[in-house]
Amino acid sequence: MCRFADSHPTPSPDAPPGRSPWANARRRYRQNRAAQLSLLLLLLLGLAVIVGPWLLPHRYDDTDWSALSQAPGWQGGHWFGTDDLGRDLLARTLIGGRISMLVGVLGTLIAVVIGVAWGAISGFAGGKVDALMMRLVDVMYALPFMLFAILLMTFFGRSLLLMFVALGAISWLDMARIVRGQTLSLKSREFVEAARALGVTRRALIMRHIVPNLLGVVAVYATVTIPNVILTESVLSFLGLGVQEPLTSWGVLVQEGQQNMSSAPWRLLIPAVFLSLTLYCANFVGDGLRDALDPKDR
Amino acid sequence: MPLLQVEELGVRFATPDGMVHAVNGVSFSLEAGQTLGIVGESGSGKSQTMLALMGLLAHNGQTSGQAWFQGQDLLRLHPRALNRLRGNRLAMIFQDPMTALNPYLTIERQMSEVLQHHQHMTRRGARLRAIELLHAVRIADGAARLDMYPHQFSGGMRQRVMIAMALLCRPQVLIADEPSTALDVTVQAQILSLLRELQRDFGTAIVLISHDLGVVAGLCDQVIVMYGGRVMEQATAESLFYRPSHPYTMGLLAALPRLDSDAATLVSIPGEPPDPAHPPRGCPFAARCNQADEQCQTLAPPLAPAPHDPAVLRACHRAWETWPPAGERQHA
Amino acid sequence: MPGYLLRRLLGAIPTILVVVSVCFLMLQLAPGGPFDSERKVSPEVLANLQAKYHLDQPLYRQYGYYLNNLLHGDLGVSFRYADWSVNALVANALPVSAAVGGVAMLLSLLIGLTLGIVAALKQNSALDYLLMLLGNLGSAVPSFVIGPVLILLFCLWRPWLPYGQFSLSPAYMVLPVVLLTLINVSTLGRVMRGSLIEVMSSPFIRTARAKGLPLATIVLRHALKPALMPVVTLLGPLAVSSVAQAVLTETLFAIPGLGRLLVNGALNRDYTLVLGLVILIAIATVLFNLLVDIAYALLDPRIRY
Numbered sequence: 025m026c027r028f029a030d031s032h033p034t035p036s037p038d039a040p041p042g043r044s045p046w047a048n049a050r051r052r053y054r055q056n057r058a059a060q061l062s063l064l065l066l067l068l069l070g071l072a073v074i075v076g077p078w079l080l081p082h083r084y085d086d087t088d089w090s091a092l093s094q095a096p097g098w099q100g101g102h103w104f105g106t107d108d109l110g111r112d113l114l115a116r117t118l119i120g121g122r123i124s125m126l127v128g129v130l131g132t133l134i135a136v137v138i139g140v141a142w143g144a145i146s147g148f149a150g151g152k153v154d155a156l157m158m159r160l161v162d163v164m165y166a167l168p169f170m171l172f173a174i175l176l177m178t179f180f181g182r183s184l185l186l187m188f189v190a191l192g193a194i195s196w197l198d199m200a201r202i203v204r205g206q207t208l209s210l211k212s213r214e215f216v217e218a219a220r221a222l223g224v225t226r227r228a229l230i231m232r233h234i235v236p237n238l239l240g241v242v243a244v245y246a247t248v249t250i251p252n253v254i255l256t257e258s259v260l261s262f263l264g265l266g267v268q269e270p271l272t273s274w275g276v277l278v279q280e281g282q283q284n285m286s287s288a289p290w291r292l293l294i295p296a297v298f299l300s301l302t303l304y305c306a307n308f309v310g311d312g313l314r315d316a317l318d319p320k321d322r
Numbered sequence: 323m324p325l326l327q328v329e330e331l332g333v334r335f336a337t338p339d340g341m342v343h344a345v346n347g348v349s350f351s352l353e354a355g356q357t358l359g360i361v362g363e364s365g366s367g368k369s370q371t372m373l374a375l376m377g378l379l380a381h382n383g384q385t386s387g388q389a390w391f392q393g394q395d396l397l398r399l400h401p402r403a404l405n406r407l408r409g410n411r412l413a414m415i416f417q418d419p420m421t422a423l424n425p426y427l428t429i430e431r432q433m434s435e436v437l438q439h440h441q442h443m444t445r446r447g448a449r450l451r452a453i454e455l456l457h458a459v460r461i462a463d464g465a466a467r468l469d470m471y472p473h474q475f476s477g478g479m480r481q482r483v484m485i486a487m488a489l490l491c492r493p494q495v496l497i498a499d500e501p502s503t504a505l506d507v508t509v510q511a512q513i514l515s516l517l518r519e520l521q522r523d524f525g526t527a528i529v530l531i532s533h534d535l536g537v538v539a540g541l542c543d544q545v546i547v548m549y550g551g552r553v554m555e556q557a558t559a560e561s562l563f564y565r566p567s568h569p570y571t572m573g574l575l576a577a578l579p580r581l582d583s584d585a586a587t588l589v590s591i592p593g594e595p596p597d598p599a600h601p602p603r604g605c606p607f608a609a610r611c612n613q614a615d616e617q618c619q620t621l622a623p624p625l626a627p628a629p630h631d632p633a634v635l636r637a638c639h640r641a642w643e644t645w646p647p648a649g650e651r652q653h654a
Numbered sequence: 655m656p657g658y659l660l661r662r663l664l665g666a667i668p669t670i671l672v673v674v675s676v677c678f679l680m681l682q683l684a685p686g687g688p689f690d691s692e693r694k695v696s697p698e699v700l701a702n703l704q705a706k707y708h709l710d711q712p713l714y715r716q717y718g719y720y721l722n723n724l725l726h727g728d729l730g731v732s733f734r735y736a737d738w739s740v741n742a743l744v745a746n747a748l749p750v751s752a753a754v755g756g757v758a759m760l761l762s763l764l765i766g767l768t769l770g771i772v773a774a775l776k777q778n779s780a781l782d783y784l785l786m787l788l789g790n791l792g793s794a795v796p797s798f799v800i801g802p803v804l805i806l807l808f809c810l811w812r813p814w815l816p817y818g819q820f821s822l823s824p825a826y827m828v829l830p831v832v833l834l835t836l837i838n839v840s841t842l843g844r845v846m847r848g849s850l851i852e853v854m855s856s857p858f859i860r861t862a863r864a865k866g867l868p869l870a871t872i873v874l875r876h877a878l879k880p881a882l883m884p885v886v887t888l889l890g891p892l893a894v895s896s897v898a899q900a901v902l903t904e905t906l907f908a909i910p911g912l913g914r915l916l917v918n919g920a921l922n923r924d925y926t927l928v929l930g931l932v933i934l935i936a937i938a939t940v941l942f943n944l945l946v947d948i949a950y951a952l953l954d955p956r957i958r959y
Contacts, residue, residue: 163669166890166943170898171916171932178920178928179683255796259898262798263905263917275798282802282906286810296799304794378860402868409865416864421857425956426879435875436865471955487865 059312062305069302073121082112084119085270096290105290107280116272117295123273124299127187128254134192135253136246139199140238146200147207148234158204161197169194173256177265184267187260191253199245206241210234248310251303258299274299324351325391325494325527326375332386333370333379333551342598344370346551346606347387349625352495357521357528359542359559361535361574365595367551368531372497376414377404391495410440413488417500419480423472429483430468436490455486458523459516478509485516489524497529502537514541535574539563547571550596550606553625557634567628568636569611605637613640658957662947666940673936677929678720681707702731703926729930734922740930743915751911753822755900758831762838767885769839770846775873777851785843792840797899801833801906820909830907834899838892845888850881879953886949893942897935 077084082102088110096105096113104114146157176190210233219233254274260266261275262282274295281292333345345367352358362368374385375396389396391412396404408414416422424432433455434448443451449468456464459482472480481501488496498517502510518541521528532538538545538559545562547555547570555568566572573591593610596602605623608614617639628634629641704710707730708719723730729740773785792800808829809817820826853859854877862876901913908914912931919927951957 159668163672166669166894166940167673167936168894168897168939170901171935174901174916174920175677175680175928175932178923178925179680258796259798259902263901264921265917278798278802282798282805285802285806289806289810292802292806296803300795300799303796307794376864378863405866405868407866408863409867414864416857416861418857422861424858424862424876424880426954427876431875435867435871439865439867439871473956484861 058308062308062312065301066305066309069121069298069305070125073118073125076118077115077122080112080115080118082115084115084272085111086115087111093284093288095288096294104294105288107288107291108284113291113294116277117274117298120272120274120277120295121298121302123184123267123271124254124257124275125302127184127191127257127267127273128250130188131191131195131253131257132246132249134188135195135199135249136242138192139196140203140242142196143200143203143205144207144234144238147204148211150208150211154204158201161200165197169256170259173260174263174265177260182265182268184271187257187267191256195249195253195256199242199249202241202245203238206238207234210237244310244313247306247313251306251310254299254306255303325354325356326352327390328371328375328387329389330387331371331374331389331397333367333374334384334386335380336382336384337599340599343601344551344598345374346601348548348551348553349387350546350553350556352527352529354494355521355525355527356544357530357542359538359545360529360531360548361533361538361545362548363533363595365598366548367598368533368548369499371548372414372499372529372531376408376412376497377401378414406440409436409488409493410491411493412495412497413491413493414497414499415481415484415488415501418504419477419484420472420504422484423480425472428469428471429475433468433483433487433490436487440491451490452486455490456483458489458520459483459486461486477505478512481505481509481513482516485513485520489520489526492524493526495529496526497531499531500533501530503532503534510537517541535563535578547574551598551601552606552622553635553637554607555634555636556625557631561631561634565631565634567630567634568638569613569640570607573610605639615639658951659948662944666944669940670937674721674724674933675717677933678717681720681926681929682713699731699733703733706731724933729934730926732924733926734924740927743927744912744931744934747910747912747915750820750822750909751900751904751913754827754830754903754909754911755834755896757827758834758838759896761831761835762842765835766839766842767846770843771850771873773843773847774850774854775869782847786847789840789844792836793844797833797837798902798906800836801829801903804829804833805906818908820907826907830903830909833903833906834896837899838896841888841892842885846881846885849884850877853877853881856880883950883953886946886953889949890943890946893946894939897939 082088088102088106090110092106092110093108094102094106094110096103102112102114104112104117106112107116142157142161146154149157172194173190176186176193180186180190224232257266257273258275258278261273262279264279266275267273277295278292278299281288281290281295285292328351329349331345331348332343335342335344348367348371350358360368360371370379370383373379374383375389375391377396377399379385385397387397391407394403394407396407399407423429430449430452433452434443434445437443437448437451438445452468453464456467461467461479461482467475472483475483485496485501501517502513505513514537517528517530520526528541530538530541542559545557545559546553547562547568549570554570555562555566557567561567562571563575566575570591577589577591579588591610596606596609602608602619604617604619604621605611605614608618611618621639623637623639625635625637628636706723706728708716711719727741729744732738732740732743769785773782776782805817808815815828816825817829850873854873859872859877862872867876897913900911901917903909904911904913905917912935916928916931916935918924919931
């Protein structure tokens with residue numbers, strides 16, 4: 025009889041320490057320099073648009089008759105120049121940023137609410153209900169968002185609230201799909217079955233077991249949705265179908281800039297840079313989060 | 323003059339986590355018409371050895387050593403020269419026939435192109451030859467099957483198609499990397515017996531890579547046992563299985579469950595294979611070998627003829643003067 | 655294959671019906687309809703509306719007329735301009751959009767796919783990084799930012815190209831086509847690159863290499879078809895997003911196409927025009943997606959058999 029069966033196993037010398045999935049995700053995210061830098065920039069931008077307008081010498085709707093269509097410079101305190109009504113461009117850009125970001129966040133919030141509700145119900149219910157709900161999602165997916173945004177804005181006027189609703193209403197599809205997928209996979213996981221076997225009520229099941237596991241995925245996809253909503257709002261505003269005076273957003277500012285491109289190119293470039301930078305950074309952060317949580321999902 | 327002569331072959335991969343050494347100095351030779359089996363556990367480097375010869379390593383793979391085939395060193399050949407040999411004089415079939423065939427092309431296209439490229443046949447001529455080979459691998463109705471797609475075949479048939487495709491140009495060497503592992507047991511037996519017949523009919527030398535000792539025992543004249551990127555033992559199949567002379571080989575054989583033993587527990591070799599990123603200085607098996615001494619830990623034993631039988635090569639410091647070694651019993 | 659086609663066709667019908675029904679319901683919300691009594695509508699328009707939509711009939715009858723009109727290809731009448739039917743407006747605008755969009759799409763495919771293939775084959779080289787950087791930029795910076803910058807560069811600072819109006823001549827078409835192509839090339843290129851890289855590491859490519867085939871044969875015969883699958887899948891959403899792109903581009907460059915028609919209709923509160931266009935574009939999108947599905951089946955034999 026061979027002696028191997030009696031030997032003691034030799035311990036492997038340098039077994040790597042175990043790592044939880046969250047720790048792995050955090051590590052991957054930290055290694056993503058682009059995402060970290062982008063997050064920092066975003067926070068700075070967010071700070072600027074929230075706090076900035078209070079710190080500036082000029083308000084966004086103050087007309088300065090002595091400085092009409094002034095190029096960026098140091099005089100008069102109009103660092104980014106002014107528009108043809110003498111309004112300070114820096115202030116307007118920051119205020120516009122407030123609206124753009126607000127729309128982005130709130131529109132995403134609505135998308136999250138609708139999407140999570142739709143996806144969770146669909147996934148949890150299963151069967152025919154699920155099939156029908158997802159079919160509706162497929163139908164909506166195949167149609168151009170822009171059309172319906174334009175349709176909604178045409179018929180229902182242009183209030184800020186409507187803007188949130190309209191944008192949220194066309195952005196929830198991805199969220200619903202993801203949430204449904206997660207719910208389906210969670211539903212059949214052992215710990216849910218175990219909880220069921222222990223007699224946990226359905227409500228407690230959803231609240232205590234399913235929702236916490238959804239939070240991660242929802243957070244990631246919300247982060248990815250925000251730049252899309254900002255972009256859609258900017259496009260609508262650019263077309264003239266967005267927020268109305270006296271409010272302004274980056275899209276409106278870019279449009280005004282575009283109309284006056286030949287005489288005052290800074291009116292185009294400055295809001296354009298702010299907008300592009302925000303979108304670029306938000307995309308990196310969203311991608312970074314998504315990669316960190318699921319590196320295969322590219 | 324051996325057909326294929328491999329000397330001190332080394333394969334390593336440059337990864338972000340450091341250099342990974344998959345193969346550390348493997349040497350063997352292959353004669354014309356011979357069947358050679360390469361046995362080892364996952365990670366022993368057996369596949370990488372043959373992939374290196376065929377020039378199919380990943381982008382970050384580097385080779386060292388030499389591999390002589392018909393007067394050329396395969397490891398240093400220009401890609402175009404290597405392409406003249408691959409599929410032509412040297413052929414390889416892979417483990418999973420499901421993914422090894424292109425699902426978007428018909429069988430006919432995948433087979434004809436080999437003949438069109440290497441032997442400049444016309445499409446029609448190639449088609450006829452392909453049908454011949456399909457017949458040789460026992461696929462009935464070859465003509466109709468040719469125009470089908472891989473997903474229309476069963477697993478066993480797909481592997482036969484792979485074999486037929488490999489033999490189209492009558493290669494001198496056929497490398498079979500775990501050809502039956504992905505198939506179920508009855509089909510496995512068919513494929514192996516097919517290989518045996520084809521070897522007889524076509525005179526091709528076969529290198530059979532497997533982790534399954536039974537598969538190798540059934541088919542191969544010579545067998546190499548690999549561990550930790552090195553060769554542990556090389557002998558004829560009969561010598562290896564009936565008179566193993568390396569602790570690792572003996573451990574492998576002991577671990578095979580037997581119908582006629584009434585042992586309550588399954589035997590396994592305790593411990594784990596060495597980390598290819600940090601290959602041990604001495605014998606790779608030293609950590610798990612209960613015969614190991616200090617010399618084994620620090621100095622890698624050379625592959626040398628065994629004292630009791632010079633036809634057997636073993637890489638072990640512990641000498642067995644006669645066979646069986648004193649105090650050791652073996653399975654009959 | 656015919657069975658597959660039929661099934662996809664039948665699947666598309668509910669989508670179209672949903673769109674049409676939603677639009678029909680929204681029609682009821684337009685002034686002059688039963689829900690709105692504030693806005694004044696000109697008598698000619700009102701007469702047109704009555705004749706076309708039978709607004710005095712019960713709802714289900716109206717729906718019937720509506721569907722009937724659509725089946726005959728009648729998209730309705732304009733809400734603002736008594737002389738114009740939606741069809742007439744579309745007939746004027748469609749060729750322009752088709753010309754600009756068609757050329758752009760063709761160029762995008764040619765350039766995007768070629769760049770993607772080159773980048774994949776020369777992975778991690780300087781060329782690859784450059785292409786990927788451009789690609790990222792093209793998809794992150796919004797087109798209504800790139801567009802004006804292009805105009806700034808090529809029309810205003812250096813008066814190489816005309817600006818302000820539009821006609822279907824090369825000089826006027828260059829910038830809008832470039833803009834549309836830039837955006838699509840970045841997406842197509844990235845997807846093609848990623849897809850080809852993945853395919854080139856498949857087991858069956860290893861088999862092809864083991865057979866001693868030259869690289870060109872391997873890429874063109876073995877790798878291209880599977881690598882194109884994600885690209886084909888992409889064409890669907892690309893078509894959907896190109897609606898938005900067209901709208902923007904046409905607004906920017908004053909191109910009298912369908913996009914600008916839509917936007918002007920929205921700004922003018924031309925409800926029926928907007929509805930008619932929405933239905934038209936939605937149907938076109940659905941049909942395009944159907945074509946994409948068919949292309950998919952043609953490429954992948956596993957779907958067909």
